[in-house]
Amino acid sequence: MSDFVHLLKTKDLKATPQRICVLRELEKKNHPTIEHLYDALRKENPSMSLATVYKNIATLKEKGIVIEVNISDGKMHYDIYSHPHVHLVCQNCGVIQDIDYDDALVAYQHSLETHKGIKVGRLDLIATIESCSFCKK
Amino acid sequence: MSDFVHLLKTKDLKATPQRICVLRELEKKNHPTIEHLYDALRKENPSMSLATVYKNIATLKEKGIVIEVNISDGKMHYDIYSHPHVHLVCQNCGVIQDIDYDDALVAYQHSLETHKGIKVGRLDLIATIESCSFCKK
DNA sequence: CTATTTGCAAACCCTTTGCAAAAAT
DNA sequence: ATTTTTGCAAAGGGTTTGCAAATAG
Numbered sequence: 154m155s156d157f158v159h160l161l162k163t164k165d166l167k168a169t170p171q172r173i174c175v176l177r178e179l180e181k182k183n184h185p186t187i188e189h190l191y192d193a194l195r196k197e198n199p200s201m202s203l204a205t206v207y208k209n210i211a212t213l214k215e216k217g218i219v220i221e222v223n224i225s226d227g228k229m230h231y232d233i234y235s236h237p238h239v240h241l242v243c244q245n246c247g248v249i250q251d252i253d254y255d256d257a258l259v260a261y262q263h264s265l266e267t268h269k270g271i272k273v274g275r276l277d278l279i280a281t282i283e284s285c286s287f288c289k290k
Numbered sequence: 291m292s293d294f295v296h297l298l299k300t301k302d303l304k305a306t307p308q309r310i311c312v313l314r315e316l317e318k319k320n321h322p323t324i325e326h327l328y329d330a331l332r333k334e335n336p337s338m339s340l341a342t343v344y345k346n347i348a349t350l351k352e353k354g355i356v357i358e359v360n361i362s363d364g365k366m367h368y369d370i371y372s373h374p375h376v377h378l379v380c381q382n383c384g385v386i387q388d389i390d391y392d393d394a395l396v397a398y399q400h401s402l403e404t405h406k407g408i409k410v411g412r413l414d415l416i417a418t419i420e421s422c423s424f425c426k427k
Numbered sequence: 428c429t430a431t432t433t434g435c436a437a438a439c440c441c442t443t444t445g446c447a448a449a450a451a452t
Numbered sequence: 453a454t455t456t457t458t459g460c461a462a463a464g465g466g467t468t469t470g471c472a473a474a475t476a477g
Contacts, residue, residue, distance in 0.1 A: 167430090168477095169431090169475075202435070203434090203435095204433080204468080205432080207467065207468070208433080209432090211467095225358060227442095228466075252406070257401035258398050261397070261398045264392055273417050273418070274418045275418040277415070278413065282411055304452070308458070309457085338459090341444085341459065344441095344442065345443090345458080364467095
Protein backbone atom coordinates (compact mmCIF):
# COMPACT_ATOMS: atom_id res chain seq x y z
CA MET A 154 0.00 0.00 0.00
CA SER A 155 1.46 3.30 -1.06
CA ASP A 156 2.26 5.92 1.52
CA PHE A 157 -0.46 8.21 0.24
CA VAL A 158 -3.12 5.52 0.46
CA HIS A 159 -2.06 4.88 4.02
CA LEU A 160 -1.96 8.57 4.87
CA LEU A 161 -5.47 9.05 3.50
CA LYS A 162 -6.81 6.08 5.42
CA THR A 163 -5.43 7.38 8.70
CA LYS A 164 -7.36 10.60 8.06
CA ASP A 165 -10.59 8.79 7.20
CA LEU A 166 -10.45 9.82 3.58
CA LYS A 167 -11.12 7.53 0.67
CA ALA A 168 -8.13 6.88 -1.49
CA THR A 169 -9.54 7.80 -4.86
CA PRO A 170 -7.25 7.93 -7.89
CA GLN A 171 -7.97 11.67 -8.24
CA ARG A 172 -6.94 12.34 -4.67
CA ILE A 173 -3.77 10.32 -4.94
CA CYS A 174 -2.85 12.14 -8.15
CA VAL A 175 -3.31 15.49 -6.42
CA LEU A 176 -0.94 14.40 -3.66
CA ARG A 177 1.57 13.05 -6.15
CA GLU A 178 1.54 16.31 -8.06
CA LEU A 179 1.95 18.30 -4.85
CA GLU A 180 4.86 16.08 -3.89
CA LYS A 181 6.86 17.42 -6.82
CA LYS A 182 7.49 20.55 -4.70
CA ASN A 183 6.47 23.05 -7.32
CA HIS A 184 3.96 24.70 -5.01
CA PRO A 185 1.35 24.51 -7.75
CA THR A 186 -1.83 26.54 -8.06
CA ILE A 187 -5.19 24.87 -8.56
CA GLU A 188 -4.88 25.62 -12.26
CA HIS A 189 -1.43 24.00 -12.42
CA LEU A 190 -2.78 20.91 -10.70
CA TYR A 191 -5.78 20.77 -12.99
CA ASP A 192 -3.71 21.12 -16.15
CA ALA A 193 -1.18 18.53 -15.04
CA LEU A 194 -3.72 16.00 -13.84
CA ARG A 195 -5.95 16.32 -16.85
CA LYS A 196 -3.11 15.03 -18.98
CA GLU A 197 -3.16 11.69 -17.16
CA ASN A 198 -6.90 11.65 -16.64
CA PRO A 199 -8.81 13.80 -19.14
CA SER A 200 -12.07 13.44 -17.23
CA MET A 201 -10.56 15.02 -14.10
CA SER A 202 -12.71 17.94 -13.15
CA LEU A 203 -11.65 21.35 -11.86
CA ALA A 204 -14.21 21.08 -9.08
CA THR A 205 -12.65 17.82 -7.97
CA VAL A 206 -9.29 19.54 -7.63
CA TYR A 207 -10.85 22.30 -5.55
CA LYS A 208 -12.76 19.85 -3.39
CA ASN A 209 -9.78 17.65 -2.79
CA ILE A 210 -7.56 20.55 -1.89
CA ALA A 211 -10.19 21.81 0.55
CA THR A 212 -10.46 18.38 2.13
CA LEU A 213 -6.71 17.88 2.37
CA LYS A 214 -6.38 21.33 3.90
CA GLU A 215 -9.00 20.58 6.54
CA LYS A 216 -7.14 17.41 7.47
CA GLY A 217 -3.87 19.28 7.78
CA ILE A 218 -2.23 17.34 4.96
CA VAL A 219 -1.91 20.36 2.71
CA ILE A 220 -1.28 24.03 3.39
CA GLU A 221 -2.03 27.12 1.38
CA VAL A 222 0.84 29.37 0.38
CA ASN A 223 -0.21 32.88 -0.40
CA ILE A 224 2.46 34.79 -2.26
CA SER A 225 0.08 37.58 -3.26
CA ASP A 226 0.24 36.81 -6.97
CA GLY A 227 -3.53 36.49 -7.15
CA LYS A 228 -3.61 32.72 -6.90
CA MET A 229 -3.18 30.36 -4.03
CA HIS A 230 -0.35 27.88 -4.11
CA TYR A 231 -0.38 24.55 -2.30
CA ASP A 232 2.17 22.51 -0.45
CA ILE A 233 2.18 19.21 1.38
CA TYR A 234 2.60 19.94 5.06
CA SER A 235 5.19 17.75 6.71
CA HIS A 236 6.61 20.11 9.31
CA PRO A 237 6.70 23.87 9.98
CA HIS A 238 8.72 25.73 7.38
CA VAL A 239 9.22 29.10 5.77
CA HIS A 240 8.64 30.00 2.14
CA LEU A 241 11.18 31.80 0.07
CA VAL A 242 9.71 33.48 -2.99
CA CYS A 243 11.82 34.75 -5.88
CA GLN A 244 10.47 38.04 -7.12
CA ASN A 245 12.13 37.49 -10.47
CA CYS A 246 11.10 34.00 -11.50
CA GLY A 247 8.35 33.22 -9.01
CA VAL A 248 9.90 30.01 -7.70
CA ILE A 249 8.86 29.10 -4.18
CA GLN A 250 11.28 27.21 -1.97
CA ASP A 251 10.76 25.59 1.41
CA ILE A 252 13.20 26.56 4.14
CA ASP A 253 13.34 24.69 7.42
CA TYR A 254 13.07 26.54 10.68
CA ASP A 255 16.41 27.36 12.24
CA ASP A 256 17.39 28.33 15.77
CA ALA A 257 17.08 32.03 15.02
CA LEU A 258 13.45 31.66 13.97
CA VAL A 259 12.63 29.54 16.99
CA ALA A 260 14.31 32.22 19.09
CA TYR A 261 12.14 34.87 17.44
CA GLN A 262 8.98 32.96 18.18
CA HIS A 263 10.06 32.65 21.81
CA SER A 264 10.84 36.34 21.99
CA LEU A 265 7.38 37.11 20.63
CA GLU A 266 5.76 34.88 23.22
CA THR A 267 7.87 36.23 26.06
CA HIS A 268 7.52 39.90 25.25
CA LYS A 269 3.92 39.91 24.14
CA GLY A 270 2.66 37.30 26.57
CA ILE A 271 1.04 35.31 23.80
CA LYS A 272 1.11 31.77 22.54
CA VAL A 273 1.91 31.65 18.85
CA GLY A 274 -0.04 28.95 17.08
CA ARG A 275 1.55 29.29 13.69
CA LEU A 276 4.04 31.48 11.88
CA ASP A 277 3.33 32.10 8.22
CA LEU A 278 6.50 33.59 6.90
CA ILE A 279 7.19 34.49 3.31
CA ALA A 280 10.59 35.90 2.55
CA THR A 281 10.84 37.66 -0.79
CA ILE A 282 14.16 37.67 -2.60
CA GLU A 283 15.10 39.50 -5.78
CA SER A 284 16.56 36.54 -7.59
CA CYS A 285 17.47 32.96 -6.86
CA SER A 286 19.64 30.08 -7.98
CA PHE A 287 16.95 29.02 -10.46
CA CYS A 288 16.93 32.25 -12.41
CA LYS A 289 20.58 33.09 -11.69
CA LYS A 290 20.24 36.84 -11.84
CA MET B 291 -2.01 71.43 4.56
CA SER B 292 -2.83 68.10 6.13
CA ASP B 293 -0.22 65.40 6.30
CA PHE B 294 -2.11 63.20 3.86
CA VAL B 295 -2.40 65.95 1.28
CA HIS B 296 1.31 66.52 1.55
CA LEU B 297 2.06 62.80 1.37
CA LEU B 298 -0.04 62.44 -1.76
CA LYS B 299 1.61 65.41 -3.42
CA THR B 300 5.08 64.01 -2.83
CA LYS B 301 3.94 60.86 -4.63
CA ASP B 302 2.44 62.81 -7.55
CA LEU B 303 -1.09 61.86 -6.66
CA LYS B 304 -4.02 64.22 -6.64
CA ALA B 305 -5.45 64.84 -3.22
CA THR B 306 -9.08 64.01 -3.85
CA PRO B 307 -11.52 63.85 -0.95
CA GLN B 308 -12.13 60.16 -1.66
CA ARG B 309 -8.43 59.36 -1.47
CA ILE B 310 -7.95 61.30 1.74
CA CYS B 311 -10.93 59.50 3.29
CA VAL B 312 -9.43 56.14 2.37
CA LEU B 313 -6.20 57.10 4.11
CA ARG B 314 -8.05 58.41 7.14
CA GLU B 315 -9.99 55.19 7.45
CA LEU B 316 -6.82 53.13 7.08
CA GLU B 317 -5.20 55.24 9.77
CA LYS B 318 -7.65 53.87 12.32
CA LYS B 319 -5.54 50.68 12.39
CA ASN B 320 -8.38 48.26 11.89
CA HIS B 321 -6.72 46.66 8.89
CA PRO B 322 -9.94 46.99 6.94
CA THR B 323 -10.98 45.06 3.87
CA ILE B 324 -12.17 46.85 0.74
CA GLU B 325 -15.72 46.18 1.83
CA HIS B 326 -15.09 47.68 5.28
CA LEU B 327 -13.64 50.78 3.68
CA TYR B 328 -16.51 51.06 1.25
CA ASP B 329 -19.16 50.69 3.94
CA ALA B 330 -17.46 53.19 6.25
CA LEU B 331 -16.77 55.78 3.59
CA ARG B 332 -20.20 55.59 2.05
CA LYS B 333 -21.64 56.82 5.33
CA GLU B 334 -19.78 60.12 4.98
CA ASN B 335 -20.09 60.27 1.23
CA PRO B 336 -23.00 58.24 -0.16
CA SER B 337 -21.84 58.68 -3.75
CA MET B 338 -18.50 57.00 -3.00
CA SER B 339 -18.11 54.12 -5.40
CA LEU B 340 -16.70 50.68 -4.73
CA ALA B 341 -14.56 50.98 -7.85
CA THR B 342 -13.05 54.15 -6.45
CA VAL B 343 -12.01 52.32 -3.30
CA TYR B 344 -10.40 49.58 -5.37
CA LYS B 345 -8.65 52.04 -7.65
CA ASN B 346 -7.34 54.12 -4.78
CA ILE B 347 -6.06 51.13 -2.90
CA ALA B 348 -4.30 49.93 -6.05
CA THR B 349 -2.74 53.34 -6.56
CA LEU B 350 -1.66 53.70 -2.94
CA LYS B 351 -0.18 50.22 -3.03
CA GLU B 352 1.83 51.01 -6.16
CA LYS B 353 3.24 54.09 -4.47
CA GLY B 354 4.20 52.11 -1.38
CA ILE B 355 1.85 54.05 0.89
CA VAL B 356 -0.34 51.06 1.61
CA ILE B 357 0.37 47.35 1.97
CA GLU B 358 -1.83 44.33 1.60
CA VAL B 359 -2.24 42.00 4.57
CA ASN B 360 -3.30 38.53 3.64
CA ILE B 361 -4.58 36.57 6.60
CA SER B 362 -6.15 33.87 4.41
CA ASP B 363 -9.70 34.69 5.38
CA GLY B 364 -10.68 35.13 1.76
CA LYS B 365 -10.36 38.89 1.71
CA MET B 366 -7.43 41.21 1.57
CA HIS B 367 -6.85 43.61 4.42
CA TYR B 368 -5.01 46.91 4.08
CA ASP B 369 -2.60 48.83 6.23
CA ILE B 370 -0.73 52.08 5.92
CA TYR B 371 2.94 51.27 5.51
CA SER B 372 5.19 53.31 7.75
CA HIS B 373 7.96 50.83 8.50
CA PRO B 374 8.51 47.06 8.36
CA HIS B 375 6.35 45.21 10.86
CA VAL B 376 4.79 41.86 11.63
CA HIS B 377 1.11 41.06 11.82
CA LEU B 378 -0.44 39.23 14.71
CA VAL B 379 -3.78 37.65 13.86
CA CYS B 380 -6.18 36.38 16.49
CA GLN B 381 -7.77 33.16 15.34
CA ASN B 382 -10.67 33.70 17.70
CA CYS B 383 -11.80 37.25 17.01
CA GLY B 384 -9.93 38.08 13.82
CA VAL B 385 -8.24 41.21 15.14
CA ILE B 386 -5.00 42.09 13.39
CA GLN B 387 -2.27 43.87 15.34
CA ASP B 388 0.97 45.40 14.15
CA ILE B 389 4.12 44.31 15.93
CA ASP B 390 7.41 46.10 15.41
CA TYR B 391 10.49 44.19 14.40
CA ASP B 392 12.68 43.24 17.30
CA ASP B 393 16.31 42.17 17.52
CA ALA B 394 15.40 38.49 17.28
CA LEU B 395 13.61 38.97 13.97
CA VAL B 396 16.45 41.04 12.57
CA ALA B 397 18.78 38.26 13.72
CA TYR B 398 16.65 35.72 11.89
CA GLN B 399 16.77 37.72 8.68
CA HIS B 400 20.54 37.91 8.98
CA SER B 401 20.77 34.19 9.62
CA LEU B 402 18.72 33.54 6.49
CA GLU B 403 20.96 35.76 4.43
CA THR B 404 24.13 34.28 5.88
CA HIS B 405 23.15 30.63 5.63
CA LYS B 406 21.33 30.76 2.33
CA GLY B 407 23.49 33.34 0.64
CA ILE B 408 20.50 35.43 -0.31
CA LYS B 409 19.41 39.01 0.11
CA VAL B 410 15.97 39.20 1.63
CA GLY B 411 13.91 42.01 0.20
CA ARG B 412 10.92 41.71 2.43
CA LEU B 413 9.61 39.50 5.19
CA ASP B 414 5.86 38.98 5.27
CA LEU B 415 5.20 37.43 8.60
CA ILE B 416 1.82 36.59 10.03
CA ALA B 417 1.75 35.10 13.49
CA THR B 418 -1.49 33.41 14.39
CA ILE B 419 -2.57 33.32 18.01
CA GLU B 420 -5.53 31.53 19.55
CA SER B 421 -6.90 34.48 21.45
CA CYS B 422 -5.92 38.01 22.27
CA SER B 423 -6.49 40.84 24.71
CA PHE B 424 -9.43 42.03 22.60
CA CYS B 425 -11.43 38.84 22.91
CA LYS B 426 -9.99 37.88 26.32
CA LYS B 427 -10.27 34.15 25.91
C1' DC C 428 -24.85 -1.67 0.76
C1' DT C 429 -23.68 2.90 2.50
C1' DA C 430 -21.14 6.91 2.58
C1' DT C 431 -18.09 9.47 0.07
C1' DT C 432 -16.48 11.39 -4.06
C1' DT C 433 -16.73 12.75 -8.82
C1' DG C 434 -17.99 15.68 -12.75
C1' DC C 435 -20.75 19.02 -14.78
C1' DA C 436 -22.92 23.40 -14.90
C1' DA C 437 -24.62 27.16 -12.73
C1' DA C 438 -24.05 30.36 -9.21
C1' DC C 439 -21.11 33.32 -6.44
C1' DC C 440 -18.20 36.23 -4.84
C1' DC C 441 -14.39 39.73 -5.25
C1' DT C 442 -11.97 42.49 -8.43
C1' DT C 443 -11.05 44.83 -12.78
C1' DT C 444 -12.22 47.44 -16.82
C1' DG C 445 -14.25 50.94 -20.16
C1' DC C 446 -15.93 55.19 -20.62
C1' DA C 447 -18.10 59.65 -20.10
C1' DA C 448 -18.59 63.22 -16.56
C1' DA C 449 -16.40 65.62 -12.81
C1' DA C 450 -12.65 67.39 -10.32
C1' DA C 451 -7.72 68.60 -9.30
C1' DT C 452 -3.74 71.22 -10.44
C1' DA D 453 -6.46 73.60 -20.21
C1' DT D 454 -4.67 69.22 -19.26
C1' DT D 455 -4.47 65.18 -16.75
C1' DT D 456 -6.15 62.48 -13.28
C1' DT D 457 -9.92 60.63 -10.87
C1' DT D 458 -14.65 59.40 -10.13
C1' DG D 459 -18.85 56.61 -10.59
C1' DC D 460 -21.54 53.48 -12.92
C1' DA D 461 -22.35 49.24 -15.06
C1' DA D 462 -20.64 45.42 -17.34
C1' DA D 463 -17.26 41.95 -17.70
C1' DG D 464 -13.73 38.94 -15.76
C1' DG D 465 -11.59 35.29 -13.10
C1' DG D 466 -11.08 32.30 -9.38
C1' DT D 467 -13.84 29.52 -6.21
C1' DT D 468 -17.97 27.27 -4.43
C1' DT D 469 -22.24 24.79 -4.71
C1' DG D 470 -26.11 21.47 -5.99
C1' DC D 471 -27.09 17.30 -7.62
C1' DA D 472 -27.21 12.89 -10.03
C1' DA D 473 -24.04 9.21 -11.32
C1' DA D 474 -19.98 6.67 -10.10
C1' DT D 475 -16.82 4.70 -6.87
C1' DA D 476 -14.49 3.22 -2.44
C1' DG D 477 -14.68 0.53 1.50
